[in-house]
Amino acid sequence: MFADLGFGLLVLTFLTASYSIAAAILGYSKKDFRWVESARKASILLFPLVTLTILVLLYLLGTNHFEVKYVYSVTSLSMPMYLKLTALWGGQSGSLLFWAWLLSIFSSAVMLRKWDRDREFLPWVIVVTSVTMFFFLTLTIFFENPFIRWWQTASGEVAAMFAPSQAMLITPADGTGLNPLLRHPGMIIHPPMLYLGFVAFIIPFAFAVAALITGRTDDRWIRITRRWTIWAWLFLSLGLVLGARWAYDVLGWGGYWGWDPVEIAAFMPWLTGTAFLHSVMIQEKRGMLKQWNMVLIIVTYDLVIFGTFLTRSGVLSSVHAFAQSAIGPMFFTFIGLTLAASVGLLLHRWNDLKSETPMTSMLSREALFLLNNLLFMGVLIVSFWGVIFPLISELATGQKVTVGPPFYERATAPLFAALMALMAIAPLAAWGHSTIKTLGKAIWKPGLVSLITPVTLFFLGIHNFAALIGFTLVALVICVTLYEIWRGARLRSKKQNENIFVSVWQLINRNRRRYGGYIIHISMVLMAIGILGIEIFQTQTQGTLPVGSSMTLENYKVTFDSVAQFDTAGGRNVTRAEMSIYKDGKFVGQVFPRRDYYYESQQPMTIPGLRSTMLDDVYVILVDWQPISQIGATIKLYHNPLVNWLWVGSILIIFGTVVAAWPDKDPAAIRSTAKLVNATGAAD
């Protein structure tokens, strides 16, 4: 019953999206704005329609309607309500619908903005968002329908939307339940964040296409979508970090990032998106790189679609499995068509997108931004090569070859180091023209201060070359950035004769995008501290311990106190060990590494015991436990220096983004709103 309702709504949404595409194109070609207006209203309607569809699916998930195949495959009676509901994005068909829902939020929101100044863009923004919507709805209706049910026919069980002839509905007593690995807070918010990031990049792409079609190729499309891009970037960044945190907490291999194809698929649009975020500034300030910006947003869009496919298609292990998924060919066709159409449009407008001024100085701010873009593209090419190399090698030599994390680490480390150096230098370079002399003058003071770091580290006994370079760059970025803020504030404080703290506040407030960007730079290098720490200085040991004995790693001693085994609600059998941690002989706390065994899915899950400080993490994994033998437990112990900075830095990203994307208002407007608020407050 409800499944029928859900499917009906899905079809209605599909028709509405189709109508909005047709009406927008008709309105544009007939130059009749009434059609466009109608398309806009249809487009707004998509949001309530998909919302209703989602609510129906949530109802089915929450009330154990196991006759629905999707509900059966991702939930079970023993799962708590919040997990049943979040199982909405626990499987492929649900995630595709969820994706469509997020898109409907963004596209409806963008339809509600004031269009007076940009009416010519409107039909094409509708077409791009609705075509993307149309594609995802096609997938959910024809290939990955979340509402299909189980039927008993004469020849056996089948899954179908509508009853085959003489078939009876089957309602299994219980579902198979969500994969235990996905039952983690990080996994509950990681996909929505990543998807929000993915979907939000559709909006700047839509405006880019509109600009290409209408020929309004100034920077208007960039100015409109600036904030969308910043938010998209934030969500995507948080999605990546949450995924890393989930891996660290749940996968139990002591790491956070493994360079597998799924991670790379989510990382690639982040790379192009970050490059885009920087290079649009060059177009706004200098009228340069217009063609390049178009290339970046087009590539980002198709990488987003590709990433969605790869992260949820269930084909993780091998690139050869792509085509085996039912929706694989659909995705590749869609990516091919949108790429061809966008590139065609871009070539058509190529000459209109020439730079207004040539780039002359190699050290000007714009040249350094261009260099930043090239470095991001370098990382992108490395990542892409790593994913496709097995395919190329097999085609060329017949030999299957793959590259693992060492390949990516080796090839990207110099590029990331160069990007960090740029973070320190570029903010000091002037637009238009800079020389070694002017740059040197600006950088020598903070540069000298930052040299304290490698010298100190060297005397502390750290002689690893990569680490010294890395930490020096971290210090350089922090010193230069803080120096820049301080210098600006001091100038202002002298001129305006105000308190230095007020000046800092005003300085940031007057140029939020710039200083928000600086805050994000600082959070990036804080994250780099964590990455350098764990990548270069991680140590590990393993062994089997009887109760009461201990194991040492670095300056830590871990004692195995006891272990207990018990069943818990939710169909789990838990083995939980208690271990005491001593640092330099002093007791500092207890950790409780665990292994949960899920009866339903017959799958174990290893949850590390973690003692975390800003200096280092002690990460304890209970690998094995023999209850009868005297041998005891097998423990794997990791020492992960500085890794906490990775998470702390990522929280600061949120703050920086909020500063950068906070709506600008001129002081007069702020004052008048304040008055308005006062007036209405008084009236109340």
Next chain:
Amino acid sequence: MEQIPTPQKSGRIKFIFGGLMILAAVVYLIASSTQASAEYFMTVDELKAKGDAVVGRNLRASGAVIGESIKYDPQTLDLEFTVANVPGDNSEIEAMGGLAQVLYEAVNDPNRSRLQVKYNGPMPDLLRGEAQAIMTGHMGEDGIFYADELLLKCPTKYEPALPSQASGD
């Protein structure tokens, strides 16, 4: 200052040169890193056929675990087992009736080529008969595969409408 006559042209050459330098650097990074860390996928059959030619290379091999061959010493964490040849290609596995079927046949066919594997580390939960082991490591001159990393895949079989088992331990 020598740029004064044609600032635009010499400026452009400068940038093109800079761009090419970066491209060359990226290509160099990719090429050298690929060479240093490439892992060759081999089936047990291929490893046996190539013999000494693959000693010392980074290898990734997969095979079906023979249940009774698993030997594990929890004190030293020394793990030993034998795998039987399975096809390396997923589509081939699908064509032969899926992973579960292929693994079952491989383990129960005494004529398949087999490979002894040694590994030091905690025994993974999923290591049991008829699991697919994916080993990363190298071949020793003694014909034994020394694994640095061990991944296991078990074909999951969900039986619809089967009551979930809730027996202890």
